[in-house]
Amino acid sequence: xxxxxxxxxxxxxxxxxxxxxxxxxxxxxxxxxxxxxxxxxxxxxxxxxxxxxxxxxxxxxxxxxxxxxxxxxxxxxxxx
Numbered sequence: 001x002x003x004x005x006x007x008x009x010x011x012x013x014x015x016x017x018x019x020x021x022x023x024x025x026x027x028x029x030x031x032x033x034x035x036x037x038x039x040x041x042x043x044x045x046x047x048x049x050x051x052x053x054x055x056x057x058x059x060x061x062x063x064x065x066x067x068x069x070x071x072x073x074x075x076x077x078x079x080x
Contacts (some may be wrong), residue, residue: 009049012039025057029066040073052075
């Protein structure tokens with residue numbers, strides 16, 4: 001790595017949703033919220049600056065509740 005560059009942070013992109021192809025959207029959205037919370041807690045341990053891009057199942061009729069929960073974290077910049 002060149003000494004002209006300094007690592008200051010990055011992006012955490014959720015990848016967990018592909019691990020549960022048999023789960024329905026409502027159950028999976030709860031898992032997505034839990035993973036986003038876990039990732040946020042882990043990234044808080046770093047002195048680097050990170051943003052989060054968690055997942056949400058838009059086909060869930062109650063996705064608005066999931067999006068509201070994810071939006072509580074100011075580091076969330078979108079969903080996957």
